[in-house]
Amino acid sequence: MLSAEIVDIIAAARDHGWVLEPEALRLLRAAGVPVPRFAWATSETQAREAAAGIGYPVVAKVVSPKVMHKSDVQGVQPGIPDAESLASVYDRFSRLPGFDGVVVAEMLSGRELIVGAKIDFQFGPVILLGIGGTAVEIYNDTATRMAPLKARDVESMLTCLRGSRLLTGYRGFAAVNIPKLTEMMLAFSDVVMELGDRIDSIDLNPVFCSPERCTVADARIVLAPQG
Amino acid sequence: MDFTPLFKPKTAAVIGVSFTNERHPANVIYNKIHLRYPVKVYPVNPRGGMFNRDRVYRAVAEIPGRVDLAVIAVRADLVPEALADCIRSGVGGAVIVSGGFAESGRGDLQERIAGMAREADFPFIGPNCLGIYSPGKFDTFFLPGERLVRPNPGNVGFVSQSGGVLVDQMVKFTEQGLGLSLAVSIGNKALIRETDMLRHLADDPETKVIAFYVEGFGRNEGRAFVELAAGISKPVVVLKAGKTAEGSRAVSSHTASLAGDYKVFSDVLAQHGIVEARNEFELTCFCESLSHYPRAIEGNVGVITVSGGHGALATDICADLGLQVPRLSEAVKTEIRAGLSANIRGIASLENPVDLTGSSTDADFEAAISALGRAPEVDCLLLLLLPYSPGISSDLGARLSYVHQQSGKPLVAYVPHVEKYRILIEGFELNNVPVASSIDGAAFMVEAMRRCRPC
Numbered sequence: 201m202l203s204a205e206i207v208d209i210i211a212a213a214r215d216h217g218w219v220l221e222p223e224a225l226r227l228l229r230a231a232g233v234p235v236p237r238f239a240w241a242t243s244e245t246q247a248r249e250a251a252a253g254i255g256y257p258v259v260a261k262v263v264s265p266k267v268m269h270k271s272d273v274q275g276v277q278p279g280i281p282d283a284e285s286l287a288s289v290y291d292r293f294s295r296l297p298g299f300d301g302v303v304v305a306e307m308l309s310g311r312e313l314i315v316g317a318k319i320d321f322q323f324g325p326v327i328l329l330g331i332g333g334t335a336v337e338i339y340n341d342t343a344t345r346m347a348p349l350k351a352r353d354v355e356s357m358l359t360c361l362r363g364s365r366l367l368t369g370y371r372g373f374a375a376v377n378i379p380k381l382t383e384m385m386l387a388f389s390d391v392v393m394e395l396g397d398r399i400d401s402i403d404l405n406p407v408f409c410s411p412e413r414c415t416v417a418d419a420r421i422v423l424a425p426q427g
Numbered sequence: 428m429d430f431t432p433l434f435k436p437k438t439a440a441v442i443g444v445s446f447t448n449e450r451h452p453a454n455v456i457y458n459k460i461h462l463r464y465p466v467k468v469y470p471v472n473p474r475g476g477m478f479n480r481d482r483v484y485r486a487v488a489e490i491p492g493r494v495d496l497a498v499i500a501v502r503a504d505l506v507p508e509a510l511a512d513c514i515r516s517g518v519g520g521a522v523i524v525s526g527g528f529a530e531s532g533r534g535d536l537q538e539r540i541a542g543m544a545r546e547a548d549f550p551f552i553g554p555n556c557l558g559i560y561s562p563g564k565f566d567t568f569f570l571p572g573e574r575l576v577r578p579n580p581g582n583v584g585f586v587s588q589s590g591g592v593l594v595d596q597m598v599k600f601t602e603q604g605l606g607l608s609l610a611v612s613i614g615n616k617a618l619i620r621e622t623d624m625l626r627h628l629a630d631d632p633e634t635k636v637i638a639f640y641v642e643g644f645g646r647n648e649g650r651a652f653v654e655l656a657a658g659i660s661k662p663v664v665v666l667k668a669g670k671t672a673e674g675s676r677a678v679s680s681h682t683a684s685l686a687g688d689y690k691v692f693s694d695v696l697a698q699h700g701i702v703e704a705r706n707e708f709e710l711t712c713f714c715e716s717l718s719h720y721p722r723a724i725e726g727n728v729g730v731i732t733v734s735g736g737h738g739a740l741a742t743d744i745c746a747d748l749g750l751q752v753p754r755l756s757e758a759v760k761t762e763i764r765a766g767l768s769a770n771i772r773g774i775a776s777l778e779n780p781v782d783l784t785g786s787s788t789d790a791d792f793e794a795a796i797s798a799l800g801r802a803p804e805v806d807c808l809l810l811l812l813l814p815y816s817p818g819i820s821s822d823l824g825a826r827l828s829y830v831h832q833q834s835g836k837p838l839v840a841y842v843p844h845v846e847k848y849r850i851l852i853e854g855f856e857l858n859n860v861p862v863a864s865s866i867d868g869a870a871f872m873v874e875a876m877r878r879c880r881p882c
Binding site: 342343344346353360 | 643644645646647648649650653688690691692694695698699881
């Protein structure tokens with residue numbers, strides 16, 4: 201059963217057809233999918249307070265129902281070192297169309313993965329795991345499985361990726377935390393099954409995986425057209 | 428729904444037999460059943476009268492006794508009436524050959540006949556299909572028997588959305604010496620669909636391997652199909668073509684564009700241990716292999732050859748497929764060497780591939796195969812047999828077939844030139860060892876068993 205919090209988030213997002221990032225992160229957190237420490241600030245003061253609480257450096261991302269692809273409008277600023285820089289980023293974002301505040305979040309590190317879900321016409325909910333980063337669609341190194349996932353499915357998805365050694369340890373790079381990744385994938389699969397036909401697709405992109413943790417840095421939840 | 432009258436009829440009616448057109452589908456079907464199959468068949472045409480020297484019935488209702496199967500080959504707009512006649516008369520099931528339904532914009536007419544059948548719990552195949560081919564028993568194909576390549580009875584059940592693919596695949600299966608338990612072209616699949624056929628063939632004692640040619644599933648139908656397939660013990664092989672209409676829909680997310688319809692299809696099949704064949708060659712090799720060895724292996728291959736070149740080529744193909752050709756332990760090599768005849772003991776190469784050289788004889792093959800059958804590092808044997816040297820007898824196939832019986836390890840053989848070495852090949856095949864006529868084909872036969880493992 202979906203929690204009341206998740207049902208409310210979906211209902212509130214109906215008007216524009218997709219869930220704003222801070223709400224998407226809140227939804228995932230409610231479902232047990234790890235997200236960074238973050239706050240949705242709608243004034244510069246709030247943004248500074250949030251950043252002070254999280255600790256610099258932080259990342260700031262524009263929140264706007266008119267901006268689904270934030271990087272297309274330079275709406276993401278990572279590595280903000282101090283309050284002064286944050287103020288100028290806030291000022292720049294505030295001029296973007298539909299501006300509705302910013303997400304201030306802790307900076308994450310590790311391997312970049314993409315995790316996704318879609319409601320497939322033939323197979324229903326399916327989950328995707330792939331090597332992430334900006335060239336994700338160039339390499340198209342992904343594995344897809346029908347949900348609900350079992351731990352064994354996550355293991356085989358990792359094996360099937362051409363870049364699996366990037367995750368299991370390669371040269372100087374430490375292995376990512378596979379148990380945490382598996383835990384995250386299973387929690388995500390569960391909430392996707394619960395959301396079912398309410399959604400069209402979900403992108404968790406990127407997901408940062410380190411030897412310590414796996415955390416969703418950004419999330420986009422596109423709702424199914426209402427019929 | 429009881430499919431027995433459909434697939435094992437004792438009596439049949441062919442509806443739509445023409446008095447003027449001897450090439451009419453109904454006439455072709457009536458003639459072949461009448462002349463060649465152990466099924467009592469009745470011609471039906473509303474005009475009545477005589478056809479050749481047989482009475483033509485005006486309706487199925489007039490036929491004395493029970494009719495198991497009706498073949499309906501009348502114009503699309505007359506199909507509902509013919510179907511109603513069958514249902515009223517207590518016919519067991521029907522093949523609706525007629526076209527002119529969903530494929531040409533008459534989805535309404537198709538829905539109407541499907542609704543009639545559902546309400547009456549009446550099974551039918553089609554419309555717009557060739558229907559059923561049951562080797563040696565009967566078929567409903569409107570293609571003259573002499574134009575078909577007709578596979579022998581065997582243990583592969585094949586279901587195809589396309590009649591053309593089905594008939595053509597029957598040629599490939601026959602060339603491979605592969606027999607069919609049942610072949611069904613389901614056409615527009617208005618009522619009986621892939622999942623129904625999967626359920627039927629899973630319970631059919633004559634079927635050991637279930638193969639499909641699929642163009643696409645309906646909404647969530649793929650989910651039901653893979654969940655069912657994952658729960659049955661027989662290997663399921665799928666050749667996929669085409670894309671769903673949804674494939675062209677504009678995509679709004681990375682996931683939708685990365686996980687395209689075909690990618691999802693392919694990955695989800697592998698997840699459930701369904702063997703996806705990428706082309707007709709793989710389909711034929713996979714069905715052949717799995718009809719002998721209906722189970723999964725990890726894919727650690729022991730290669731035995733008499734030619735270094737063949738060993739190297741096979742190793743390359745295995746590596747490309749992701750199969751392993753592991754090194755052999757000293758103990759295994761020692762065991763092989765001890766069994767070899769004196770004249771090749773010094774020249775044979777006992778790495779993997781094991782190269783017995785052109786001087787080897789039947790006994791050397793037996794020694795190598797027997798030792799590899801016990802070697803823990805391999806779970807499948809691939810024999811590349813070039814029968815050009817005089818030490819190899821035509822009994823070799825039968826002599827080597829005990830490997831699987833003793834060790835449980837599958838053995839796959841490559842033998843060139845089917846015609847010239849027929850007796851040698853039959854020695855393998857009649858003793859449950861599949862034989863490929865190319866190195867690639869032999870490697871694919873091994874690959875089939877690896878793909879049975881859920882990924």
